[in-house]
Each structure stands twice: as C-alpha cells, then as structure tokens.
Amino acid sequence: MEFKKNEIVKIEILDMGSDGEGIGKIDGYPLFVKDAVTGDEIEARVTKAKKNYGYGRLMKILKPSPHRVEPKCAVAAQCGGCQIQALDYAEQLKYKENKVRNHLQRIGGFEDITVLPIIGMEEPYHYRNKAQFPVGTDKDGNIITGFYAGRTHSIISNTDCCLGAPVNEEILKKILAFMNENHVKPYNEENGEGLVRHILIRYGFTTKEIMVCVVINGRRLPSAEKLVESLCEIPGMTSISININKKATNVILGTEVVNLWGSDTITDYIGDVKYQISPLSFYQINPVQTRKLYETALDYAGLTGNETVWDLYCGIGTISLFLAKKAKQVYGVEIVPEAIADAKSNAKLNGISNAEFYVGKAEEVLPEKYKNENIHADVIVVDPPRKGCEESLLETIVQMNPARVVYVSCDSATLARDLKYLCERGYGIEKVQPVDMFPMTVHVETVVLLSKKP
DSSP: OOOOTTOEEEEEEEEEOTTSOEEEEETTEEEEEETOOTTOEEEEEEEEEOSSOEEEEEEEEEEOOTTBOOOSSTTTTTBSSOSOTTBOHHHHHHHHHHHHHHHHHHTTOOTTOOOOOOBOOSSOSSOBSEEEEEEEEOTTSOEEEEEEBTTSOOEEEOSOOTTBOTHHHHHHHHHHHHHHHTTOOBOOTTTOOOSEEEEEEEEOTTTOOEEEEEEESSSOOTTHHHHHHHHTTSTTEEEEEEEEOOSSSSOOOOSEEEEEEEOSOEEEEETTEEEEEOTTOOOOSOHHHHHHHHHHHHHHHTOOSOOEEEEESOTTTHHHHHHHTTSSEEEEEESOHHHHHHHHHHHHHTTOOSEEEEESOHHHHHHHHHHHHOOOOSEEEEOOOTTOOOHHHHHHHHHHOOSEEEEEESOHHHHHHHHHHHHTTTEEEEEEEEEOSSTTSSOOEEEEEEEEOO
C-alpha cells in the first residue's frame, strides 16, 4: 500500500519507538507518529512516506489509550524536554524496561536475558537539580525564557518546568524582571547581538543550597548588583556568577566563570558522600535515583575491602568515592581536567585517601598503563557517554581479565553492542538492572554485572 504526503489516515497505535513516538500499522505499513501513545486510536496526517515506513502528525485522538494521561505541563507537546509525559508513569516504566530488553535481544543477540524490574520513582516530578534555560524574545519582542521546542532553537516560554526544582520559577521571574527594568538585552543567535544567553540553576536537594549562573555574550553584566540584591531575597541562595561565552556556538557554557556573590560552589550529597559543585561541574541531575544507581553499581562490584578497582569515565569521582569506601584502592580516569580537579577535591572533602585520578581518554590511559605498567584490576567499572566504549578499551578490559565488570549505561543500544563484545570474549551477564533517572523522557540508565566465566 502506498501513501502520499498530507494524506489523512486512521490508525491504532500498537507500540512506541525509542524516541517515544507512537507506532501503528496500516496493512503492514508502519507509521511513526509523535505524541501518540500505545493504545491510542488516532487520525494522522502523513508528513513523509518512504517505501517501507512513514511518518505522520497527530491530528485527532479518536479514542484515547487507557494509558494516556493529561500532561502536568501545559507546553509538554511543544517543548523538547519531555517526550512521554502523556503516558502514565507505570507504562513509562514498562516502556523503558522493554526498551532495554529489546536492545539486548536485537543488537546484543541475548535471547534468554532476564531484565530485573526497573527501579522507578515514588515522585516522578521536580527531580532535576540542574536546569539550563535559554533566553530570547517572543514574536512581540518580549523577553522570554523556557526550553527549546524539539529539534529546534525556537524557545517555548515557560518558567514553571514540572521536572525542575520549584524554586526555579521565582529565580527566572526575578532575572526577567531585572532584564526588563535595566534594559539588558537577550542574546540573538542569528545576528550575535544581545547579552544574556542562558540561565543555569543548580539546587542541592540535601543542603537546599542554590546556585545561579547567568551565561553572557560579554565580559560584564550591567547593574549586576541589582540582580544580586534581588536573588539574595531567596532563602538558600549560595552562589551567583556569570559565565562568559562570546562564541557563535550551540555550546551553552564558556570556560570562564566570574563570581558575583557568595561561594564559587554549592555542596550536596549522594548518600553520605559529599560533593562540591561548580557551574562547570558534571553532576548527576537526579540525586534520588543517582543514589539507587550507585548503590546498585557498588553492590554489583562485590567489594570486600581487598580489591583494586578502575573507574573509567569517572567524571567528578561520583562513583569512585562510593567504591573507595569499600575497596582497597580506586583509580579514576576522565578526559575533562576540571572534572578530575573536582574529583580530587571531593576525595579530600570526604577524607578519602585510597582514590587516585588520571586525566585522559579512558581508551588511551588504560591500554597505555596496562602495556607499560602492567596494572591490575579485580573490578572495572565503566560509565561511558552515549556512544559507549571504544573497542580498544574493551579489548584492554578483556586482556586485564578482572573478575567482574560493572557497566553503567545511559544508552541501551550501545550497551548491548559492548556487552556482545565482552560476552564473546569470556564474560557472562549476571544481572541487568534498569533505573529510571529521567521520568517523562525516553532516557533510561542501566547497570549490568558481568563476571568472568570459569
């Protein structure tokens, strides 16, 4: 059956794809429809028709799915931040668990894999301890902030994101009022003019400390003392700074931070480990689920106090410091020098002396140290970016022959690929534990324990 662009079709949504789009079939022809959820019966307009599949736009819900809910956020459909807010939370968890299972089966070739029930949240809203809001103007020239619409740089005005800390709204309103009152212009991406680009807010869930960093296309913020005075009215305000980013780039933060008031950092805890966080620090955004994720990784590492552990892609030492409390020695590797500086100061902050950190690419540092220094590991922990591990790193892990490998993944597709490599070379999967770090989105974290086969 052939479809034409702009044709209107009726279709039942049978499944959801990895980006959260609904999938239905008409006479065996798959149609992908954004904002539709499993169980919906809809009317859709065909926007692109390829030979074997097509894309459609949701025009009308003829019969809503029993799993469809009214999104808490009024702009959930337009905003690019949440993809599946219209799906009830229990179904979101099933969807993510299935996503992990399907990737392991399809990409990894693991047929009889047992995926443990996903660890979800009791309260799947207001969980983010960090938010970055672009600043611009609407069609009437009013200064706005919010989030980019999906796959665009068009700002959807919103100061009350239901995933962020509730205090964000008050902060954003104060900054917008300051800009209007003092004629401070927002940055214009098209012509490179204007000053304020983004607003970065961090919130310590345990300490209640607040950090505000205004990203500017310049070196100074006019009337900054007025903004400081206004923001300091908010209880918990700890750090106010500007970040200088004069480059024509999509990268949000520049490398230079100038402190306007208070501390350079805020502190927060994951479990009983304390961390100092700067505007430039990488830090997991969901502290409630991060603790569950790291406790799972620690449990899988099976430490007795005698082990040497290598923690690859260690960031600011978040997992390393958890491991160090139970291991003989931990070595962390991370490519970002600032993150390693944070890791060292976080180790000191927690009185941890058995953690050492190296700057460099994990896929270069580990093979080099193994070849030149014949290093040893009882346990290796990897927590790579979405692209997964380089094959050269996986090859070195196999050569080093640790008893256990704990793989923490933010992308189950690259996870499945890497597990296939390790399991073809002497390792077996013991446990697979998905963790929902990002409710209302399609993203899912997974912790996998691999053991050396006898």
